[in-house]
Amino acid sequence: MSLSLGELAVRFGCELRGDPDARVQSVAALETAGPGTVTFLANPRLRSALGGTQATAVVLDARSAAQCPVAALIHANPHATFARMAAVLHPLPPATVGVHASAVVATDAVIDPTAAVGPLTVIGPRCRIGARAVVGPGCTLGADVDMGADSRLVARVAIEQGVRLGARVLVHPGVVLGSDGFGLAREGERWLKVPQIGGVLIGDDVEIGANTTVDRGAIGDTVIEEGVKLDNLIQVAHNARIGAHTAIAACTGIAGSTDIGRRCMIGGGVGFAGHIRICDDVIITGMTMVTRSITEPGMYSSGLPVAPSRIWRRTIATLRRMTREPGQDDDDE
Amino acid sequence: MSLSLGELAVRFGCELRGDPDARVQSVAALETAGPGTVTFLANPRLRSALGGTQATAVVLDARSAAQCPVAALIHANPHATFARMAAVLHPLPPATVGVHASAVVATDAVIDPTAAVGPLTVIGPRCRIGARAVVGPGCTLGADVDMGADSRLVARVAIEQGVRLGARVLVHPGVVLGSDGFGLAREGERWLKVPQIGGVLIGDDVEIGANTTVDRGAIGDTVIEEGVKLDNLIQVAHNARIGAHTAIAACTGIAGSTDIGRRCMIGGGVGFAGHIRICDDVIITGMTMVTRSITEPGMYSSGLPVAPSRIWRRTIATLRRMTREPGQDDDDE
């Protein structure tokens, strides 16, 4: 794929300062870009890196354009514009339409003729695979899974019965959707399993990272609304709800029935207690322990930041001294 | 499936207040229940929600029964009784007995004639699959895996050589049992792998959540005793032992040789150091950092709870001031 800067400017609504006939074949990072590439500058604080770039063109905003030593593609949102250009210059290899001979597909599954089902994949009874959807190799879909148009299971995804995915959902390898929630009733010293009869509902344009798990509802659905982006190794427990356009970084855990608002940004390794409610537009920094509901938009944190161990030990000792009751001895904690 | 309230009362040992001929087809949540459903009330603090229920019947205890506007199924343990009813009203679809034509089964594996082996599953040499056991699609079992009666691997489970599962063990997708423990010996700047020759022993009635990993012992077994319930994305390292009827929520990590007692309840995201011992009947709240053995039953915690970031920064600054040595400058930490 090769495009001229003139084509890029027209297609992505940029103002071009430079030769419209110059051509680019790929995208690159600002510092390591070579000829034939287009790169971008989104953070004005990195503007000093512009000077040395070897890129053919840089996508940037009007304020940074004056310092650009090569062709400038000016746009108010350089990062998003760059993302669109990258998708055009680096398209996914086309999937092979049709069902691979080694796939095991239930006779009453409905596979759109434009969909692709890869090798060694299992599609259960009554599944519906939408137009242009791609089910990669090694996936297992239980009964009654509904997969919207243009959705893609990259490889080795497990989806249990009755899970519904919207359009343009992208699911990375190792993901499990619709596993049983952790529902237990105590009886004497034993735990009795509470059957998990709810489902999972995944909205349009959701992306789910590798080895993330989303449990089905106990009763009623676990819901991931449109545009949500989940990173790798995240746990979404039964009956959680994640509001539209919220992004959550890796290793975060969301306990049962917790409801996270729209447009939230959640760092990595965050833990949410169950049955709490986070309002819209909340930002939570990494490894925060969210023990209660949050009702005001804003930024939230917790945790001790890293320190040399000898200083950390002193901090802990100080805290212990401060909270010890008179007469309490060390063994108590 | 449809059952009369009279049948439910007899079968599950409830006292019925209401029409024994009324019938229910499914279970539901108290707030959203409609006609033809049975629901439950376990937490007396939610008793006010009883008034508006549209359920046909509610399982509850004697103290709450007076306020129940519909049929009451009275039992001292409403949650467990509800769980049993749900299992009857919402049975799992029956697995197809026999070995699917696409499965790859070693000739010397012993599959009980009442067991089910799903499509695209691999069963290694000398495996023994017990009566009525179900191995779902996409699983891989190494050599000498022993799977007890009525156990079930839902889908895409990987079990390495020699792992032994008891009866009625339920394993969700993405689980790995018997992977090598993290055993390393240092030699100069390099790490030398220490062969992991132990096994994994899983007791009866254990449930293991999606994408959880249980490593084999270095020497000797990693042991998960009967009735243990593990949620998703949990790590159990080599030679750990988890005592009977302990329940552990998602994203918790248990380091090597740590020994957790019976009937413990461990929250999500908890981390256990290696080579420690937690006694029976310990409750640990979510995200706690368990750095030492615990010898007394009770509830344990750690971690800073979430706060607005500006307040959190002040807390951290205060702690730093308190633990700074005289003359120490900021750069030191």
Next chain:
Amino acid sequence: MSLSLGELAVRFGCELRGDPDARVQSVAALETAGPGTVTFLANPRLRSALGGTQATAVVLDARSAAQCPVAALIHANPHATFARMAAVLHPLPPATVGVHASAVVATDAVIDPTAAVGPLTVIGPRCRIGARAVVGPGCTLGADVDMGADSRLVARVAIEQGVRLGARVLVHPGVVLGSDGFGLAREGERWLKVPQIGGVLIGDDVEIGANTTVDRGAIGDTVIEEGVKLDNLIQVAHNARIGAHTAIAACTGIAGSTDIGRRCMIGGGVGFAGHIRICDDVIITGMTMVTRSITEPGMYSSGLPVAPSRIWRRTIATLRRMTREPGQDDDDE
């Protein structure tokens, strides 16, 4: 496999005190060893356990040898020597060379004739599988994956297009290599996916634990250098770099573009912020929140250690009091 102590001493460079014709068949732990086994003592503080051992021989250092009641194999590094003996006494079962009939292999993939490709595995176009490499059952390899000599994918590993593995790389079940990084550009309230066009480069002698995920670079590679050892359920984000011979315990998360030095030892459940740099020879204890770069070798920590919940609550209350502004009320946090 059975070896005489004389053979062991010669082969592994030990001084032998004892009968060179005595034979051992397996390795064992010091406390539970029986006749016919060899065990080891690495930690001098455990020397008192020597007295009761039933092992045929013990690998230990010269200082401990005097207290050894059975045959002593004396070596300056007992743990590493024991690891080598265990590898000889407990060899992996040989893989079946060749491609299993049920595997789906692209016609232009290049599989070394000494390599083994297991059942129900998918090998994509133009993959190169090196000499004596083993691809276990249920793996999926995308296009252009390069796997070095003697590397092994145990089972059910997913590798996406273009990932390169060195020699002697060992990858455990459930691992995902080369999944898309979490690259998003904001556009109004929506997130736009930034195509992830970089790769993953894994050096020689790397080991990767079960269900760990390594994302491909956004642009340029995510790099895991030679000799790195990763435990289970670890997240390595796009463009991270992990220096040679660093070992990282389970459940740790490394955010994007973070650069970890050589010979570091990272505990379990540690979280690294993105775009930071950790120098060589850093030790970080479990569950530490690494929010900034570390420029000096040494040991680092954070987090509150476990305490009885009533004491923990008092600690938190004390901290709140200390950081409350005059006139601020409780609701603020």
